[in-house]
Amino acid sequence: MKVEPTQFRGLYFDGRDVLTKNLAPGESVYGERLVARGGTEYRHWDPTRSKLAAYYRCGGSAFPFEEKSHVLYLGAASGTTASHVSDLCPSGTVYCVEFSPKPFRKLMELCGRRKNMFPILADATKPESYAQMVGKVDIVYQDIAQRDQARILLRNTNAFLRDRGTAFLIVKARSVDVGSAPSEVYKGELETLRNGGLKLMEMVALDRFEKDHAAIVVRKP
Ligand SMILES: C[S@@+](CC[C@H](N)C(=O)[O-])C[C@H]1O[C@@H](n2cnc3c(N)ncnc32)[C@H](O)[C@@H]1O
Structure with missing residues (x-):
């Protein structure tokens, strides 16, 4: 899915989930999914956990x-x-x-x-x-x-x-x-x-x- 910026700086949306850019690439903190797009890694941000x-x-x-x-x-x-x-x-x-x-x-x-x-x-x-x-x-x-x-x-x-x-x-x-x-x-x-x-x-x-x-x-x- 395409990852697009939202109206808020630093916050992204892929049509279903909200994401942030991973400051520590390769690391998932609580089992959240990581996705790479255009050379950048994003972390899915789970609204049931946060x-x-x-x-x-x-x-x-x-x-x-x-x-x-x-x-x-x-x-x-x-x-x-x-x-x-x-x-x-x-x-x-x-x-x-x-x-x-x-x-x-x-x-x-x-x-x-x-x-x-x-x-x-x-x-x-x-x-x-x-x-x-x-x-x-x-x-x-x-x-x-x-x-x-x-x-x-x-x-x-x-x-x-x-x-x-x-x-x-x-x-x-x-x-x-x-x-x-x-x-x-x-x-x-x-x-x-x-x-x-x-x-x-x-x-x-x-x-x-x-x-x-x-x-x-x-x-x-
Ligand atoms: C609901 S959990 C926090 C979840 C976290 N904010 C997150 O979304 O990742 C509440 C936390 O607050 C801590 N807490 C409760 N009272 C506190 C206090 N007076 N000082 C510091 N931490 C406290 C608890 O130990 C617990 O880890």
């Missing part, structure tokens, strides 16, 4: 990843989505925060093979513990299943996000409140972000790929 790919496939229209973007990624696990962010920002930096030792081991190996990814074993609720390693960033992306997701994001955007930078909060409604309707949970998280001074760009439900999840995209004024 909520950022799901966000795009569900119509998300805020895609601020530039060639040189600096990104703080909270809840990197073993690096599935973070590796695609690394493809999207080849001359930038992806700081990958993860607090669970098991996925962190795989994440460290992956970062060793990718020049722009840096692993940080730390708790995202304590940004002061990694402040020495992370400078100002253009984008904060958070995907951690915690009860106070929005407040954790705010602590990090206050510490690291530059003015007019973008933040993505992937909300897992059931981690915040099992008893409430997901739409109410999303509203509550958005309210917390707004009270913290962030402006809504868009909110996209990801149910087509991840039940009871939404992506909230906000901007620092």
Whole structure:
């Protein structure tokens, strides 16, 4: 199939799947398919394995990843989505925060093979513990299943996000409140972000790929 650029820099589509250019040619990170076209290798980006790919496939229209973007990624696990962010920002930096030792081991190996990814074993609720390693960033992306997701994001955007930078909060409604309707949970998280001074760009439900999840995209004024 022909691989064509999308409206977003660094993101490609082959008529069925979304793809990124492989920054580490020959390597598949999580079993995703690699395809070569015109001397370039691309990686299929699976929306059932990555909520950022799901966000795009569900119509998300805020895609601020530039060639040189600096990104703080909270809840990197073993690096599935973070590796695609690394493809999207080849001359930038992806700081990958993860607090669970098991996925962190795989994440460290992956970062060793990718020049722009840096692993940080730390708790995202304590940004002061990694402040020495992370400078100002253009984008904060958070995907951690915690009860106070929005407040954790705010602590990090206050510490690291530059003015007019973008933040993505992937909300897992059931981690915040099992008893409430997901739409109410999303509203509550958005309210917390707004009270913290962030402006809504868009909110996209990801149910087509991840039940009871939404992506909230906000901007620092
Ligand atoms: C849903 S998984 C992330 C999947 C990953 N974002 C991806 O798409 O490839 C959530 C991860 O967040 C991590 N996590 C949860 N709370 C955290 C915290 N307070 N600090 C750092 N990592 C955390 C978990 O250990 C887990 O690996």
